Every structure is written in structure tokens, then in C-alpha cells.
Amino acid sequence: MTAPTVETAPKYHLTSYGCQMNKLDSELVESKLRQRGYVAAACEADADVVLINTCSVRQHAEDRVWSKLGKLRVRKRSEPGLVVGVLGCMAQEHKRYLVARMPHVDLVVGPSAFGDIDQTVEIARSKNLQIAAEREPARTRHEVRGAGVLSVDQGMSGDTIVRDVRVRPHRSQAFVSVMRGCNMPCTYCIVPTTRGDEVSRPIADLVEETQRLCADGVTEITLLGQTVNAYGRDLTGQNATLARLLRALHEVPSLRRLAFITSHPNFLSPDLIDAMAELPKVARYLHLPAQSGSNAVLKAMRRGYTIERYEARIEQLRNKAPDIELHSDFIVGYPGESEADFAATVAFVQRIGFAQSYVFKYSPRPGTLAAELHDDVAEPEKERRNAVLLEVQEELTGAKNRALVGKVVEVLVEGDSKVDGRFSGRTAHHRLVHFATTDRELIGQYVPVRVTQALAHSCVGEMLRHDAAQEGAHDPAEAAT
Ligand code: SAH
Ligand code: SF4
Ligand code: F3S
Numbered sequence: 001m002t003a004p005t006v007e008t009a010p011k012y013h014l015t016s017y018g019c020q021m022n023k024l025d026s027e028l029v030e031s032k033l034r035q036r037g038y039v040a041a042a043c044e045a046d047a048d049v050v051l052i053n054t055c056s057v058r059q060h061a062e063d064r065v066w067s068k069l070g071k072l073r074v075r076k077r078s079e080p081g082l083v084v085g086v087l088g089c090m091a092q093e094h095k096r097y098l099v100a101r102m103p104h105v106d107l108v109v110g111p112s113a114f115g116d117i118d119q120t121v122e123i124a125r126s127k128n129l130q131i132a133a134e135r136e137p138a139r140t141r142h143e144v145r146g147a148g149v150l151s152v153d154q155g156m157s158g159d160t161i162v163r164d165v166r167v168r169p170h171r172s173q174a175f176v177s178v179m180r181g182c183n184m185p186c187t188y189c190i191v192p193t194t195r196g197d198e199v200s201r202p203i204a205d206l207v208e209e210t211q212r213l214c215a216d217g218v219t220e221i222t223l224l225g226q227t228v229n230a231y232g233r234d235l236t237g238q239n240a241t242l243a244r245l246l247r248a249l250h251e252v253p254s255l256r257r258l259a260f261i262t263s264h265p266n267f268l269s270p271d272l273i274d275a276m277a278e279l280p281k282v283a284r285y286l287h288l289p290a291q292s293g294s295n296a297v298l299k300a301m302r303r304g305y306t307i308e309r310y311e312a313r314i315e316q317l318r319n320k321a322p323d324i325e326l327h328s329d330f331i332v333g334y335p336g337e338s339e340a341d342f343a344a345t346v347a348f349v350q351r352i353g354f355a356q357s358y359v360f361k362y363s364p365r366p367g368t369l370a371a372e373l374h375d376d377v378a379e380p381e382k383e384r385r386n387a388v389l390l391e392v393q394e395e396l397t398g399a400k401n402r403a404l405v406g407k408v409v410e411v412l413v414e415g416d417s418k419v420d421g422r423f424s425g426r427t428a429h430h431r432l433v434h435f436a437t438t439d440r441e442l443i444g445q446y447v448p449v450r451v452t453q454a455l456a457h458s459c460v461g462e463m464l465r466h467d468a469a470q471e472g473a474h475d476p477a478e479a480a481t
Contacts, residue, residue, distance in 0.1 A: 013047035018055030028158030054090035058363035081132035089194035106146035115156030172444035179225040223260040259283035277321040289329035293348025294341035325355035333382035335373035401454035432458035
């Protein structure tokens with residue numbers, strides 16, 4: 001296969017609408033297209049192939065895509081050769097609808113069919129070029145037709161695709177998918193349907209991938225899995241656990257930070273706690289979504305733990321690794337959630353003192369068990385609970401940020417901040433820190449920054465000279481509480 005020259009090379013544009021795993025999939029898809037000679041378009045309007053990597057987790061995420069597809073249908077009337085692709089979780093969830101009712105969508109590719117995405121795109125492109133050659137631009141929306149290629153359930157995720165360094169958001173950071181799918185029975189969640197059963201990758205493969213990424217300039221790896229701390233339970237006889245994986249990856253010499261998301265409270269095992277306590281490269285935060293602070297709601301959600309159990313695990317963790325900060329997700333307005341249930345969640349958040357929480361309004365997902373229930377918390381009440389919980393969390397986050405003022409933290413510089421003349425980066429606790437500099441050479445480096453100001457969601461500081469930080473001012477772990 002010879003790659004086309006840049007002038008004639010087909011141009012793609014890909015947008016991610018989902019979680020980190022969805023973003024990683026987009027990187028892998030892009031890498032595959034580039035290997036086939038495709039180039040990134042400067043903007044979507046300039047692309048021959050427009051791909052949307054989608055998410056089904058809440059209605060809002062889907063609505064954005066449906067509205068985007070409406071706009072692309074209009075564009076396709078005058079550009080019949082344009083290839084429009086729906087990838088990811090909505091492709092899996094709505095494959096029939098997309099194929100039957102959206103003739104302007106040329107390819108529908110689920111998350112388990114990314115392994116040969118370049119080929120799928122090529123097929124759609126050549127079919128469309130033929131369609132375009134045969135007829136004039138469409139006069140009515142009914143005339144808008146495309147290739148209609150469906151690729152789902154192939155058992156071939158993009159995990160083995162060799163990553164193109166140019167598609168990583170930051171040269172020094174990379175995601176690594178350690179497991180796909182989810183086997184948990186959470187009643188509200190569509191992910192097990194869109195992503196299928198848990199499949200873990202062997203430790204040796206993950207070590208190899210990490211070594212390759214580190215040889216390519218990566219120093220911070222974030223391991224991804226929907227229940228990342230359940231890693232390995234499907235790899236029978238291999239004694240593969242997240243704790244063992246962390247220990248193996250920790251040996252890669254040029255790796256400096258090792259994070260993992262998202263953990264499930266049921267699998268926060270003593271050996272994982274030990275690994276977090278003992279391994280200095282492991283990031284100092286744990287994303288451990290609780291979803292609710294009410295046992296009645298947790299039971300209705302089939303989360304498989306009680307608040308008491310969650311708190312007991314956290315206590316074990318804090319005893320051994322007191323500098324680890326906790327992050328969580330919460331759903332407000334789950335069917336039957338009473339005012340008292342919600343009050344229990346607020347009290348729980350305050351009691352644990354999470355450093356960060358994502359709060360979502362419950363969104364019924366067709367096909368899930370919870371969708372059978374009456375969605376009885378009215379939208380304005382969901383809004384209210386959402387706002388209240390966010391405010392409680394903001395106060396906690398703000399207090400943690402304020403406690404850092406005057407301290408020196410180590411920041412991995414990611415790039416330009418939204419404010420001109422400032423860069424931003426993250427600490428080992430995943431805290432966002434902005435500081436004044438224009439030195440682009442610093443991107444990807446670890447620099448000491450003295451925090452001077454606390455904001456609601458981030459900190460502002462001033463960069464110190466490396467040697468100044470070593471003269472004793474260095475605070476190795478930002479205070480956990
Ligand atoms: N695997 C992770 C996260 C999965 S989705 C976990 O188990 O924690 C990310 C978050 O979306 C979830 O933690 C949950 O808080 C939220 N979520 C999932 N389904 C939802 C729904 N139907 N409505 C609202 N929020 C939802
Ligand atoms: Fe969804 Fe639950 Fe699986 Fe998380 S653990 S992805 S919330 S089913
Ligand atoms: Fe969304 Fe799929 Fe991720 S539903 S949250 S993109 S796994």
C-alpha cells in the first residue's frame with residue numbers, strides 16, 4: 001500500500017464526545033487513519049471524512065450528536081462524496097436506527113470494531129465517491145444517501161494499534177487501556193451494553209506498551225478501565241491484579257507518574273492499598289465513585305456496597321496512605337431518591353471531604369433496569385440537588401486549594417492556560433495549577449511551583465527555579481486534608 005501525497009491525501013476530522021476511554025479510542029482511530037495516509041483537516045468544514053466518536057451515558061450526550069448529525073445531513077446534500085461516520089457507544093447502542101433512519105450516515109462503527117477502522121473508512125469513501133460521480137447534489141433530504149457500512153461486534157478493539165505520537169494531546173502523557181467493558185449490574189448504566197463484557201489485557205502487553213510510550217517521551221501514564229481495580233479477574237490463572245500491574249509498570253525507569261481511573265468501591269483491596277502506599281510514582285488521588293450517600297439508593301442502584309463499607313475501605317486507605325485524595329461521581333434524582341436520601345449524600349460528601357466530585361442528574365437510559373422505574377424526581381428538583389451538591393463540593397475543593405497557599409508543588413506542565421501568558425499543569429494529586437511563563441520548552445517538564453492563590457477549581461502559583469525547590473521548601477505531598 002502506498003500512502004497518497006499530502007496534497008491528494010484524504011482529510012479527516014474526528015470529534016470525541018465521551019469519556020477518557022472514548023478519547024483514547026479516538027487517538028487509536030486517528031493513528032490508524034494516519035498510517036493509511038489520511039491527514040488531519042484544519043477544520044471540520046475542510047474534511048472529506050467527518051467522524052464523531054460518541055457517548056450514550058446520558059441523554060444530553062446523545063442529543064449533542066443527534067443535532068450534529070442533523071447539520072451534517074444538510075452539508076451532505078451539496079457534498080455527496082462526504083463521508084460521515086458515527087463511532088463508539090452510540091454506534092453500538094443505536095446501530096439499527098442509524099442504519100435504517102439516517103441514510104446520510106455512511107459508517108456506523110462500534111467500540112469493538114476499531115481494529116480495522118481505516119479499511120472501513122476506505123470502503124465507505126470509495127462507495128461515496130462512486131455515488132457522487134453518478135449523480136448531482138441532492139435536491140431533497142430524502143435523496144441524501146451514503147455508503148451505509150455497519151461494523152459492530154467484531155471483538156477487535158483498537159488496543160493493539162500502534163499510537164502515532166502526533167495525536168496524543170501531550171507528548172509526555174498517555175492513556176493506556178488495561179481492560180475493556182464492564183460486568184457490573186448498576187441499574188442506571190448503559191456502559192455494559194455499549195462496551196460489552198470485561199476483557200483485561202495481559203500484564204506483559206501492558207508493560208510492553210508502557211515501555212514503548214516511555215521510550216517515546218511519555219512520563220505520565222493513566223491506566224483506563226470502567227472498573228480499573230477489577231483488572232485481571234477475567235485472566236484466569238495469571239494472578240493478574242491492578243496491584244501487580246502497578247508494581248510491574250513502576251519498574252519502567254523513565255516513568256514518573258502512574259495514575260488509574262476509574263475504581264469501583266467493591267474492588268478496593270488491601271493489596272491495592274499497599275501498592276498505593278508503597279509506590280512513589282503512583283498518583284496521589286483515587287477516583288472512587290460513590291454515586292450516592294444513601295444506602296437505600298445504593299441498594300436500588302445495585303451498587304453492591306453500603307456507605308459503611310465504603311467508609312471502612314477509605315479508612316484503611318487513609319491509614320496506610322494518608323496523602324491520597326479522593327474523587328467521586330454522584331447521581332442525583334435517581335428514581336425514588338427522597339429529600340432524606342439526598343441529605344444523606346450531602347452529609348456523606350462533607351464527611352469524606354472529597355477533593356473533587358462530578359455530579360450528574362439522573363438520565364434514564366432505554367434498555368436499562370432503572371428505565372423501567374418511574375423517573376419521579378422532577379427536573380427542577382434534580383437541578384436543585386445538582387446545584388446544592390456542586391456547591392458543597394466547590395467549598396471542599398476551595399478549602400483544599402486554600403490549604404496549599406504558600407506550599408511548593410510539583411507540576412507536570414501541560415501547556416497554555418486559558419489566561420494569556422500563563423501555562424498550566426497538574427500535580428500528583430491531579431490539581432490544576434496555573435503559573436506565569438511563556439517558555440514553551442517547559443511543556444512536558446516537571447517544575448516546582450509555589451502556590452500563591454486558591455481559586456474554586458484550581459490554584460495559581462509562581463514557578464521556582466529547580467535548585468530553589470531543592471533547598472528545603474519542597475513539600476513532597478500536598479496535604480491530604
Ligand atoms: N465506570 C465508572 C464510570 C462510568 S460512567 C464507574 O463505575 O464509576 C461515568 C459516570 O456517569 C458514572 O460514575 C455515573 O455517575 C454517571 N452515570 C452513569 N449512568 C448515568 C445515568 N443514567 N444518568 C446519570 N449519570 C449517569
Ligand atoms: Fe456503569 Fe456501574 Fe460499570 Fe461503572 S461499574 S460502567 S457505573 S455499570
Ligand atoms: Fe460514554 Fe461509552 Fe464512555 S457511553 S462514558 S463513551 S464508555
